[in-house]
Amino acid sequence: MRKAIAAVVLIGTTLLMYQTVFAGAEEDRLAFVKYYKTRFPDIPFAEYANGIYAIDSDARGQWLEIEEFPPYEFAVEQGQEWWEAVFENGKTLADCFPQQLDEIRVSYPRLDERLGEVVTLEMAINQCRTANDQPQLTYGGDEIIDITAFLAYQGRGKELEVRVPENDSRALAAYESGKRFYYSKRGQLNLACADCHVTSVGQLVRADRLSASLGHTTHFPVYRSKLGGMISLHKRFAGCVRDVRAKPFALQSTEFRNLEYFLSYMGNGLKVNGPGARK
Amino acid sequence: MRVLVSMTAMTTVLLLLVGCASDFEKRYAEAERMRMLAADAGAEWLQTEKLVSQAKKAAARGDMERASALLEIAQFQAETAIMQAQHEADAWAGRVVQ
Numbered sequence: 001m002r003k004a005i006a007a008v009v010l011i012g013t014t015l016l017m018y019q020t021v022f023a024g025a026e027e028d029r030l031a032f033v034k035y036y037k038t039r040f041p042d043i044p045f046a047e048y049a050n051g052i053y054a055i056d057s058d059a060r061g062q063w064l065e066i067e068e069f070p071p072y073e074f075a076v077e078q079g080q081e082w083w084e085a086v087f088e089n090g091k092t093l094a095d096c097f098p099q100q101l102d103e104i105r106v107s108y109p110r111l112d113e114r115l116g117e118v119v120t121l122e123m124a125i126n127q128c129r130t131a132n133d134q135p136q137l138t139y140g141g142d143e144i145i146d147i148t149a150f151l152a153y154q155g156r157g158k159e160l161e162v163r164v165p166e167n168d169s170r171a172l173a174a175y176e177s178g179k180r181f182y183y184s185k186r187g188q189l190n191l192a193c194a195d196c197h198v199t200s201v202g203q204l205v206r207a208d209r210l211s212a213s214l215g216h217t218t219h220f221p222v223y224r225s226k227l228g229g230m231i232s233l234h235k236r237f238a239g240c241v242r243d244v245r246a247k248p249f250a251l252q253s254t255e256f257r258n259l260e261y262f263l264s265y266m267g268n269g270l271k272v273n274g275p276g277a278r279k
Numbered sequence: 280m281r282v283l284v285s286m287t288a289m290t291t292v293l294l295l296l297v298g299c300a301s302d303f304e305k306r307y308a309e310a311e312r313m314r315m316l317a318a319d320a321g322a323e324w325l326q327t328e329k330l331v332s333q334a335k336k337a338a339a340r341g342d343m344e345r346a347s348a349l350l351e352i353a354q355f356q357a358e359t360a361i362m363q364a365q366h367e368a369d370a371w372a373g374r375v376v377q
Contacts, residue, residue, distance in 0.1 A: 028375070035376045181321075183371040188324050188356070190363065194374055247323040255321060 025164040025175055025265050032266045036212050039201060048215035049270045051278070055202050056209045063277065072149055072223040072275040075142075075230045079150025082143055087132045093147070096128035105155025105272050109162060109261045111171040118174045118257040121148055122232065139251035145221050145230045152221065152274030160218065160272065162265045178262025181255060182213075187246030196240075208279075217264045219276030226279055233260060303338050303346055307331070310350050313357035322364035327356045 033045065040055065047054040053063045083093050097104050108121040119127070122144055126136045137144040164175045185192045196205065197213040204210075220233040231239075234256045238248035249255040310331050317323045334349035 031376045179375070180371055183374045184367045185363065185370070186322060186367075188326075192371070192374060194376070198376060242325060245325040247318070247325050247328070249321075 024166070028179065029266055029268060032214060035198065036201070036214050040212075046270065048212055048267075049218040049273045051215065051219060051276070052209055052211035054215070055211065059209070059279075066225075066277050070223075070275075071225065071277055072221075072230060075146045075149040075221070075223070075275060076153045078142070079146035079148070079153075082147050083150055087134055089132055091132055093125065093128055096124070096131060101151075101154045102158060103155070105151045105274070106158045106161055109257065109264055111163075111165065111168060111174060111261075116170040117254070118261045120252065120257055120260055121151060122234075123252055123257070140232060140235055142230075145232055148232065149221050149230060149275040152219075152272060155272045156274070158272050160264055160267045160270055162261065162268055164261075164265060174258045174261050175265065177255075178258035178260070181259045182262055186241070187244035189244040191244045193240065213263060213266065215267050215270045217260065217267050218270050218272055219274040221274065222276040222278050224278050230275065300338070300343075303343065303350070306347075306350050306354070307335060307338070310334070310354045310357060313354060313361065317357045317360035317364070320361060320364035322360040322367075324356045324360050327353050327360070330356065 036043070036048065037045075043054055050063075053060045086092055094101070097107075099107050105121065108124060109118050111117070112119040122139055125144060125147055129136060163171075165171050182193045185195070193213065196210050197216070201210050201212050217233060220236070221230045222236070223230050232251065234251040234253075237256050237259060238251065241248040314323060314327050314331060317327070330349050330353035334346045334353060337343075337346035337349060
């Protein structure tokens with residue numbers, strides 16, 4: 001009898017695990033949105049694009065003041081110059097992107113059919129440079145961040161619409177790997193992203209209140225006043241990984257690209273409002 | 280006679296040092312191996328690599344006590360990180376927002 005019970009429990013938990021792991025991306029997203037809706041019934045969905053300022057009304061005033069003289073404006077202007085710069089072969093970055101200028105930002109991250117990997121906007125820019133015999137830009141360097149700042153600015157108001165094609169096993173695997181990363185505890189502090197940005201959302205960690213992960217990708221790159229400069233989304237990922245005292249992955253590593261894919265999908269339906277300004 | 284005693288003492292100290300050093304090399308290699316396994320699992324902790332390299336530097340200076348203490352921490356971190364990854368292989372799924 002005991003064995004029978006054990007067997008039933010085992011099969012039950014296995015089924016449950018199977019379901020949690022392989023639940024569709026859209027199901028995940030709806031649950032994610034609902035979680036925050038339950039935690040903060042008064043915050044409208046669209047507000048999550050504003051990160052912590054959706055939740056922290058004290059900090060919000062200061063932020064709105066900063067936004068009156070946006071500290072990222074310089075990056076956007078520089079980015080436009082880089083965007084329009086003509087390569088030796090007479091082409092520009094724009095020639096690599098078939099989309100309208102304001103559609104480019106929301107076209108990434110995406111699963112590249114040919115590569116079978118997640119391609120981010122930064123990576124697409126470097127692919128374009130390679131195709132035009134230009135050296136790759138260093139991820140985290142000013143030039144590539146400024147270009148993404150310009151494209152985010154141009155893409156403002158467009159809704160995130162990341163796709164995880166259900167008939168593409170590579171897309172599903174990339175999404176699952178990002179999701180797994182997000183929910184896995186790591187580092188000496190043994191914390192998962194979700195421990196802070198889901199379970200403890202809105203609470204104080206030292207001087208910072210924790211933002212929701214819903215909308216985490218809409219406003220990057222971001223000007224950080226603390227650092228006096230722009231940072232990419234992956235640089236932020238690296239910062240949070242470091243904060244739990246785990247070794248961060250490289251910018252644009254497979255791990256971080258898959259994480260971006262998952263988090264961006266969670267934010268589908270929110271509008272791009274980058275570049276952003278943060279403490 | 281005195282010469283003999285002091286020579287024996289010196290040899291003993293020398294042998295001990297050599298012994299420590301080769302023991303250190305073994306433990307160093309093992310800590311590095313574990314750190315690499317943790318890295319392969321995507322679970323390496325922030326300071327482990329630094330601890331291992333500081334241990335190596337301490338050993339090079341002949342400070343075997345410090346070298347040994349640092350290696351011990353590095354080894355512990357790498358092993359714990361691997362256990363953490365093994366545990367997370369299933370545990371993460373239980374945290375997914377439903």
